[in-house]
Amino acid sequence: MGQKIHPIGFRIGVTEPWRSRWFARSTDYADKLLLDFQIRKRVRERFRKGIISRIDLQHRGDRITVTLFVTRKGEVIGKGYATRDALVSELEQLTGREVKMDIQEVRHWDLDAQTVAEALAAAIERRVSPRRQMKRVVESALNAGAEGVKVTVSGRIDGAEMSRLLSQRSGRIPLQTLDAKIDFGFAEAATTYGILGVKVWIYTGRERGY
Incomplete structure (x- = not known):
């Protein structure tokens, strides 16, 4: 049986950047890791679903920089920056530190x-219908x-007694090639x-000269 590895974690430092950037001593590591988890969950x-693509975090002293990659910037910023400012205040209360937020579309x-996974x-x-929507995606x-796409949906599809796996694939997904730009998404x-678990792999070509 094949051993599975996260496509993005496999490429960290090669074609993918770190999603969290900070230094911690052994006594602080667990606290910072938990804080990152809480920030991402709260955001x-x-x-x-389908608005927040990625959340990058950087800890520097008493300041935390939160970078949001979003599909609809206006919805995250809000009228007169109201939504963004409210979220920043909420995160500052959660963390007890100064929070700087950067929003990229x-x-x-x-x-x-x-x-794509969250939209599905x-x-x-x-x-x-999952099968029809998978084909559309x-x-x-x-x-x-994209040069290759793979989508899977697993669970009690259409209320079936037994859980099963639906899969739709087109093109190629070279999972073992390190310089292959493969994006991976998971949603429930x-x-x-x-x-139902939804997984999406999208291959957009190879990145040379890393």
Whole structure:
């Protein structure tokens, strides 16, 4: 049986940057790790699925820099920066430190695996047929310039007694090639029959000269 590894974690330091950047001694490491988890959880809870693609964190002294990669910048910023300022205040109360927030927009969300996975999960929650939506997602990513796409949905699909796995794939996904730009996303769809897991792999070519 093949051993699985996270496609992004496998490429950290090669084609992918670190999602959290900080230094900690052994006595502080667990606290900072937990704080990062709490920040990411709080931010994702504030917005609906498909809005937040990625959250990068940097700790420097008493300041935490939070960089959000979003599909709809206006929705995250809010009218007169109200939504962003409220979120910053909430995170400062949570962490007890100064929080600086940077918001960057994802240009091609069809090629962003996390956004695609969350959009697919949201569609499944609205009772859209998983197989039909998976086919639509694959076609959309290929039309946007992807060289390969793979989508899987697993769980009690359509209320079946036994859980099963649906898979849709087109093009190639070279998971063992380190310089391959492969984006990976995971989301959960909460249905009346239980949780369905959604995974998306998108291959956009090889990165040379790393």
